Amino acid sequence: MEPDDELCLCFHISWRKVINYIRIHRVKKPSMLNECGGAGTGCGWCRKQLEKLTVQVNEVPPEASDIEAWLKDRSPNKQVYASGREKYRESL
Numbered sequence: 001m002e003p004d005d006e007l008c009l010c011f012h013i014s015w016r017k018v019i020n021y022i023r024i025h026r027v028k029k030p031s032m033l034n035e036c037g038g039a040g041t042g043c044g045w046c047r048k049q050l051e052k053l054t055v056q057v058n059e060v061p062p063e064a065s066d067i068e069a070w071l072k073d074r075s076p077n078k079q080v081y082a083s084g085r086e087k088y089r090e091s092l
Helices: 015-025 030-035 047-058 067-072 078-091
Strands: 006-008
Touching (some): 006 015, 006 047
């Protein structure tokens, strides 16, 4: 996924916004991300990605000059992510 693609599809919050919020506010628990535009408080689909991203951002090696590129290599495909959400919502 690209940094400006939506992570939280309910509230249209991008991966970049979440990554920066985690870094700036030194988030250690994904539940703290609800203050990042409400991420994770809608349908719940993005919660697992928020948990994963919180861990990944806090584990970025110091030698990683481009944090977004480092994280991009570890994020899901945009279309797969969006279609997974549709299946998830249908199951609710």
